[in-house]
Amino acid sequence: MNLAKRVKTLSPSSTLAITAKAKELKQQGHDVIGLGAGEPDFNTPQYILDAATEAMNEGKTKYTPSGGVPELKKAIAKKFAEDNQLHYTADQIVVTTGAKHALYTLFQVLLDEGEEVIVPTPYWVSYPEQVKLAGGTPIFVTAREENQFKLTPQELEAAITKKTKAVVINSPSNPTGMMYSKEELQALGEVCLKHDVLIVSDEIYEKLIYTGDEHVSIAQLSNALYQQTVIINGVSKSHAMTGWRIGYAAGPKEIIKAMTNLASHSTSNPTSVAQYAALAAYEQGGELSEMKKVFAERLELLYDLLLDIPGVTCIKPKGAFYLFPNVKEAATKCGFSSVDDFVAALLEEEKVAVVPGSGFGSNDNIRLSYATSTEALQEAAKRIKDFVIKHQA
Structure with a gap:
């Protein structure tokens, strides 16, 4: 069956694709650290959950x-x-x-x-x-x-x-x-x-x-x-x-x-x-002040860790929960022809999932979400650094 022309030109979401690949590897038993998620790793606050339950009980369905x-x-x-x-x-x-x-x-x-x-x-x-x-x-x-x-x-x-x-x-x-x-x-x-x-x-x-x-x-x-x-x-x-x-x-x-x-x-x-x-x-409430505080701390941590990786530069962001470092030099010195290849090898060898910048129209960068635990961020940065040093040797 021929599909409509308008969907044939679509590119799949790179963020969802990398998240799906990371989940697949986890299900296979691999110790994967996923830095692709575009969502907070906090649960919805209880007062909001309670309001939803109340709405259901009141027949607002x-x-x-x-x-x-x-x-x-x-x-x-x-x-x-x-x-x-x-x-x-x-x-x-x-x-x-x-x-x-x-x-x-x-x-x-x-x-x-x-x-x-x-x-x-x-x-x-x-x-x-x-x-x-x-x-x-x-x-x-x-x-x-x-x-x-x-x-x-x-x-x-x-x-x-x-x-x-x-x-x-x-x-x-x-x-x-x-x-x-x-x-x-x-x-x-x-x-x-x-x-x-x-x-x-x-x-x-x-x-x-x-x-x-x-x-x-x-x-x-x-x-x-x-x-x-x-x-x-x-x-x-x-x-x-x-x-x-x-x-x-x-x-x-x-x-x-x-x-x-x-x-x-x-x-x-x-x-x-x-x-x-x-x-x-x-x-009934405002934004999650505790979540924002934790994200601010994670930003400082991951930003400093990234700057310690050879060939990686990064502009410090002011908001959201992403870092968008330039890894072109690191990828080239590691022998990869593109950042996409660098990202694929990083996932395959070190089980760290990041999103290639090509999905955002920027071929020299990668996107890392810090909407995950401090321990995971520290381990991910270590694995990325080890990966770069190994391939540049």
Whole structure:
């Protein structure tokens, strides 16, 4: 049977692939350390679990409005007002089956065949694939490592054409952990306003910042940018709720209405019980302060350990829970023709699973998640160093 053309061009998720390979090796009895996971290694807090149980016992297990239950929309609006000084009404918010589905739905309602979305490199693996699924064309612009993997206004403007519909900004970033400053966002925003380019602001890691820097949403900076931006967020990272699949988008009413209409014909609605769990996350508590403290400690540990490995350099991230070191020199000195080959051999020989940067559009780097135990991070760094020294000998 011939499959649709739109799925034949898709690349599988490199992060999910490496995680699956690590699990397979573990099931075979190997002592595998997986640093590929894009989710907190903390369980969902008990008060959220209790709220889900209560919702089930109260019979809140039926269909909900396609765009989310009103109570959750109200809580999301309150979160925006308190955390970001942004004011959204219920018809400017749509609750989705995870932030990933918010992005997917947005591109579906936004793009016509051949229209372009600027995607800075390195990028989260699903951005370009979702653009392609919507019939659009991802336009990759390299955010240079010497600029902390951040796009400049000049680079953005040079990539804009008559077909440009949107640009994706992810801060803090997956995979690099970098953040844009207020001034940097303002400069990018002015370019978008000049050329009438929609800003897709992925802020899923906004609560995971370890440097004392304040998260800034580009929509905060002016009324014009507020009207030109769709914010993507959710509870997955901030509240250790990845499996609950609750995300949301906020932005112009016409876009949100179209997303809600599309959802009514795809998912019907986000899972009812998960919505009430997310409601408790926002109403009864905040982000996981202990989790954030532990992640900050792990960042310091793993960053120092990586710098002790020959041929490895790394920009210190400010947020998320990833490090994105450049290992090109190490891979070359070890005799590998590519970082992908280096990563494959590392998993085969030392049973350490990391994600090759090629999956993020950056061939010289690897992504390591520190959402795992301190002991595992120390052992993984030791194995990587031993691997490099062995192959360079």
